[in-house]
Amino acid sequence: xxxxxxxxxxxxxxxxxxxxxxxxxxxxxxxxxxxxxxxxxxxxxxxxxxxxxxxxxxxxxxxxxxxxxxxxxxxxxxxxxxxxxxxxxxxxxxxxxxxxxxxxxxxxxxxxxxxxxxxxxxxxxxxxxxxxxxxxxxxxxxxxxxxxxxxxxxxxxxxxxxxxxxxxxxxxxxxxxxxxxxxxxxxxxxxxxxxxxxxxxxxxxxxxxxxxxxxxxxxxxxxxxxxxxxxxxxxxxxxxxxxxxxxxxxxxxxxxxxxxxxxxxxxxxxxxxxxxxxxxxxxxxxxxxxxxxxxxxxxxxxxxxxxxxxxxxxxxxxxxxxxxxxxxxxxxxxxxxxxxxx
Amino acid sequence: xxxxxxxxxxxxxxxxxxxxxxxxxxxxxxxxxxxxxxxxxxxxxxxxxxxxxxxxxxxxxxxxxxxxxxxxxxxxxxxxxxxxxxxxxxxxxxxxxxxxxxxxxxxxxxxxxxxxxxxxxxxxxxxxxxxxxxxxxxxxxxxxxxxxxxxxxxxxxxxxxxxxxxxxxxxxxxxxxxxxxxxxxxxxxxxxxxxxxxxxxxxxxxxxxxxxxxxxxxxxxxxxxxxxxxxxxxxxxxxxxxxxxxxxxxxxxxxxxxxxxxxxxxxxxxxxxxxxxxxx
Numbered sequence: 001x002x003x004x005x006x007x008x009x010x011x012x013x014x015x016x017x018x019x020x021x022x023x024x025x026x027x028x029x030x031x032x033x034x035x036x037x038x039x040x041x042x043x044x045x046x047x048x049x050x051x052x053x054x055x056x057x058x059x060x061x062x063x064x065x066x067x068x069x070x071x072x073x074x075x076x077x078x079x080x081x082x083x084x085x086x087x088x089x090x091x092x093x094x095x096x097x098x099x100x101x102x103x104x105x106x107x108x109x110x111x112x113x114x115x116x117x118x119x120x121x122x123x124x125x126x127x128x129x130x131x132x133x134x135x136x137x138x139x140x141x142x143x144x145x146x147x148x149x150x151x152x153x154x155x156x157x158x159x160x161x162x163x164x165x166x167x168x169x170x171x172x173x174x175x176x177x178x179x180x181x182x183x184x185x186x187x188x189x190x191x192x193x194x195x196x197x198x199x200x201x202x203x204x205x206x207x208x209x210x211x212x213x214x215x216x217x218x219x220x221x222x223x224x225x226x227x228x229x230x231x232x233x234x235x236x237x238x239x240x241x242x243x244x245x246x247x248x249x250x251x252x253x254x255x256x257x258x259x260x261x262x263x264x265x266x267x268x269x270x271x272x273x274x275x276x277x278x279x280x281x282x283x284x285x286x287x288x289x290x291x292x293x294x295x296x297x298x299x300x301x302x303x304x305x306x307x308x309x310x311x312x313x314x315x316x317x318x319x320x321x322x323x324x325x326x327x328x329x330x331x332x333x334x335x336x337x338x339x340x341x342x
Numbered sequence: 343x344x345x346x347x348x349x350x351x352x353x354x355x356x357x358x359x360x361x362x363x364x365x366x367x368x369x370x371x372x373x374x375x376x377x378x379x380x381x382x383x384x385x386x387x388x389x390x391x392x393x394x395x396x397x398x399x400x401x402x403x404x405x406x407x408x409x410x411x412x413x414x415x416x417x418x419x420x421x422x423x424x425x426x427x428x429x430x431x432x433x434x435x436x437x438x439x440x441x442x443x444x445x446x447x448x449x450x451x452x453x454x455x456x457x458x459x460x461x462x463x464x465x466x467x468x469x470x471x472x473x474x475x476x477x478x479x480x481x482x483x484x485x486x487x488x489x490x491x492x493x494x495x496x497x498x499x500x501x502x503x504x505x506x507x508x509x510x511x512x513x514x515x516x517x518x519x520x521x522x523x524x525x526x527x528x529x530x531x532x533x534x535x536x537x538x539x540x541x542x543x544x545x546x547x548x549x550x551x552x553x554x555x556x557x558x559x560x561x562x563x564x565x566x567x568x569x570x571x572x573x574x575x576x577x578x579x580x581x582x583x584x585x586x587x588x589x590x591x592x593x594x595x596x597x598x599x600x601x602x603x604x605x606x607x608x609x610x611x612x613x614x615x616x617x618x619x620x621x622x
Contacts, residue, residue, distance in 0.1 A: 015467050018460065018467065023476075026476055026477065026480050139604070140600075143552070143604050144599075144600050144603075145556060145559060145563075145576075145579070145596060145599050145600070147563050147583065151589070151592050152589070152596075155587065159589075271469055274469045274472070275469050275471045278472070278475075278560075279471075279560060279563065279564075282583075283583055293472065294564050294565075297475045297479045297564055298564065298565045298566075300479055300482075300483075302480070305476050305479045306476060309468065309473060309476040312472040313467050313468045313469075313472070313473075316467060316468060317467050
């Protein structure tokens with residue numbers, strides 16, 4: 001076990017280096033001129049700026065040396081300058097991170113609550129109508145393009161019923177709460193402004209529902225499976241024989257043991273949430289990293305898109321590592337190294 | 343009851359023909375037929391004016407018209423001519439590259455194996471859509487470049503799968519027997535190992551078909567894939583997103599993507615049961 005953890009921890013920086021290397025290759029062997037991507041087109045005539053950039057990024061050096069400098073700059077947090085915003089990419093990303101975190105956390109809550117509920121219902125009514133319905137609902141969520149389910153939700157709850165606001169994070173006439181975490185719902189609560197909290201929550205609801213639905217299936221399938229395992233065990237029978245009610249057995253005795261393996265699946269679902277966040281944020285005009293990536297890709301903003309890719313890859317690697325280690329901690333019976341091959 | 347079912351044994355469907363498999367097969371075949379024959383029976387030309395702008399669904403335009411007065415129903419049906427061929431090309435290329443490299447890596451081992459598999463590890467470290475976006479943006483927008491990007495993102499999955507298969511089959515006794523009887527390494531790999539490796543590849547490729555259709559639409563939705571006025575589902579939904587209170591513009595392509603993803607999922611599930619009954 002210790003060697004497995006050590007191996008994973010050693011592999012981590014190597015994989016990260018691989019991610020950076022791939023990004024370097026992408027930004028150096030394409031149509032874009034790396035120099036323009038650092039200083040921006042408007043500054044290309046400014047000789048001092050160009051010379052400074054060349055020196056900083058070593059663009060007059062041979063390729064291997066450029067690579068070393070590139071890695072060094074990235075590790076010190078310098079991702080170059082965005083074409084469109086004219087700001088350092090790292091700064092742009094930091095500014096947009098809280099919105100994405102807020103959305104992804106909310107979506108994860110939606111996904112786990114709906115997933116666990118459906119999973120428990122499906123296990124309790126195994127092979128009956130409720131089971132089939134729960135599985136169909138989960139399958140639909142995993143198959144429907146999130147950029148269309150978002151539109152449907154907007155049409156139903158915002159246009160037709162008028163219950164929830166349209167795209168955006170807050171009412172356009174109101175200002176964001178004082179910056180603490182950057183997540184509007186939490187910041188509004190901290191400031192004690194409940195009207196603003198309600199507004200932020202109402203804006204968050206639809207994108208979180210659309211995005212959360214995509215991972216409902218992953219969670220519910222896992223919960224259903226482990227609930228069925230647990231429900232077949234003898235202590236459940238014992239609890240029932242002692243006279244515990246059906247619901248009490250289901251929630252207190254079975255779910256509590258079935259939920260542990262499910263917790264680790266949340267890390268796994270992170271991949272889906274990143275993918276989904278890119279598209280969901282675009283539909284809901286949500287100013288996070290996902291919509292930043294789309295704007296960058298649409299504007300062929302090379303440094304920005306490479307920056308997002310590296311950050312996304314790093315985040316992905318990190319969650320995978322945490323998930324695998326959590327899996328080990330939760331279930332000591334797991335066979336080491338066998339899960340990846342599956 | 344029992345007598346009548348007993349007297350008609352030929353009417354019984356084979357065991358693998360469950361409702362989902364039949365449904366999935368029907369959806370996929372229906373879309374393939376549409377792709378091949380749509381130019382004979384489409385109600386309207388997908389790029390021409392077919393009525394007023396933004397008219398809601400009615401008897402003449404079944405799914406209404408879009409911002410340029412084009413028929414959404416016809417455009418949806420024509421859209422399959424983008425999605426299916428691209429998915430086919432991407433899957434075939436990814437499977438070819440991935441299984442070839444994966445099989446050699448698994449069989450030869452050593453440095454070649456290390457290099458290939460570390461490259462696979464790095465590629466699979468990215469969320470697929472993000473890497474596909476970055477590659478497409480580097481190559482320049484367009485469906486062809488999007489297809490190249492998707493192959494770059496997707497082949498490592500098959501390389502990993504194939505390598506694992508080869509490693510497992512290599513240890514079996516019949517391979518040992520072939521080695522003992524003096525067969526060369528190429529012959530052993532091609533004749534004795536590979537024929538036993540294909541089931542999971544075929545199942546995965548079938549399911550990935552739907553995922554590639556979804557990814558193509560996503561890239562087009564972002565603006566990196568199809569260029570207007572090409573009728574492409576992701577592109578059409580992004581036009582619908584600008585007018586989200588006119589629900590019908592995105593409804594056709596949305597349903598189309600959903601049905602095709604579900605269809606390939608059902609089909610892949612069924613194929614798994616047929617090809618590998620033990621994995622149930």
